[in-house]
Amino acid sequence: MWEEVDDQPPGPVDDGCGPARRAGTLPAVTESPHPLLPAATPLLRLDPELLQIGGVDGRDGLRVHPAGAEVTALLRRLDGRRSERTVRAESVADGVPGDVVDDLLAGLRGTGLLHDLAAADLLATDPGPAAVARAGMELPAAVPRAGTGGRWRARRQSAVVVDGATRVGAPLAAVLAASGVGWVHVRDRGPVRAEDAVVGGATAADEGRPRALAAADAVRRASPLTDLRPLPPDRAPDLVVLCRPWAAADPLSAALQQAGTPHLVATVRAETGVVGPLVLPGSPGGGCLRCADAWRRDDDPAWPRLAAQLAAVEPAPSGATVTCLLTAVTAAVQVLAHLDGDDDPVTVGAALELRPPDLLPRLRRWPPHPGCACRGTGRGAPPP
Numbered sequence: 001m002w003e004e005v006d007d008q009p010p011g012p013v014d015d016g017c018g019p020a021r022r023a024g025t026l027p028a029v030t031e032s033p034h035p036l037l038p039a040a041t042p043l044l045r046l047d048p049e050l051l052q053i054g055g056v057d058g059r060d061g062l063r064v065h066p067a068g069a070e071v072t073a074l075l076r077r078l079d080g081r082r083s084e085r086t087v088r089a090e091s092v093a094d095g096v097p098g099d100v101v102d103d104l105l106a107g108l109r110g111t112g113l114l115h116d117l118a119a120a121d122l123l124a125t126d127p128g129p130a131a132v133a134r135a136g137m138e139l140p141a142a143v144p145r146a147g148t149g150g151r152w153r154a155r156r157q158s159a160v161v162v163d164g165a166t167r168v169g170a171p172l173a174a175v176l177a178a179s180g181v182g183w184v185h186v187r188d189r190g191p192v193r194a195e196d197a198v199v200g201g202a203t204a205a206d207e208g209r210p211r212a213l214a215a216a217d218a219v220r221r222a223s224p225l226t227d228l229r230p231l232p233p234d235r236a237p238d239l240v241v242l243c244r245p246w247a248a249a250d251p252l253s254a255a256l257q258q259a260g261t262p263h264l265v266a267t268v269r270a271e272t273g274v275v276g277p278l279v280l281p282g283s284p285g286g287g288c289l290r291c292a293d294a295w296r297r298d299d300d301p302a303w304p305r306l307a308a309q310l311a312a313v314e315p316a317p318s319g320a321t322v323t324c325l326l327t328a329v330t331a332a333v334q335v336l337a338h339l340d341g342d343d344d345p346v347t348v349g350a351a352l353e354l355r356p357p358d359l360l361p362r363l364r365r366w367p368p369h370p371g372c373a374c375r376g377t378g379r380g381a382p383p384p
């Protein structure tokens, strides 16, 4: 579907917006919307006066006529740093009538090409041109279409602990940091083994170094300003990601449950990537890791003895690179959904399993177990 903006040729109009700022000077952040047209949006000429914006990737585009150089300049001002009022004032000073500016912005919003950044999100971005440029790549995915904003700020203020600098945990930490999570701490006590090296995580040169330090370096490579320090005792993490293969049987998961800390399993067991369940203590309907354990025990009475042995030893690294990275990215999407305040991440009460060779996600349900002490809330003391 095409929407078209077709207006009279632009001419000098005083719309009462006040003096435009000098070109190239970024204005201060205000409370008004800051429209962002991602820099990668194609601006394509059909003829000297007809411009097509986007519309080449299966989504709606917009055709604008007439559209001279002043309209292109207007579109380039939609950088997310200028307020709508500033964009309008600068464009009017450039000779574009105010109603043309308004129609164009409305048309872009109608097609979903324009993202309205909230002032709170902009202020939450690290200072400096490099950090702003990196954030510019992430913001369109963090800002809801409705333009309510606040997601990016929520990520910047969040703290995530990654337990296990594994072939999933280390790249996952880097992806979370690059996606805007302000505080990412990786916990691990072991040294890097040759097979721990993975794209986006520990490198081959890290062999023998502490895994936690190698993971911290991986995070720094992706996002130099992310806070990597351990959380102080009075700062509870917003989420803990359990990257060791059999963390469900680990005392750590019981402690998280008792403390009411949200936690997510993200690991590779043998060759299968597993993302979930996401346990949100106090949130009804999702259950907990003990629920999943109880269902396994129902299927096989020997399961508790097997699980105890699995949790007793540190497993060897596992998972092909494609499996580990897909698991890490799938987990990152779930973490961000939780931090962004999405209502119902798919891994609440379920796990996504990624099995070679096709690695297509399969959803495995782990509903609340009627015999679990959490009573379906993910909270409460584990059963004896």
Ligand SMILES: [Zn+2]
Pocket: 287, 288, 289, 290, 291, 292, 368, 369, 372, 373, 374, 375, 376, 378
């Ligand atoms: Zn439970």
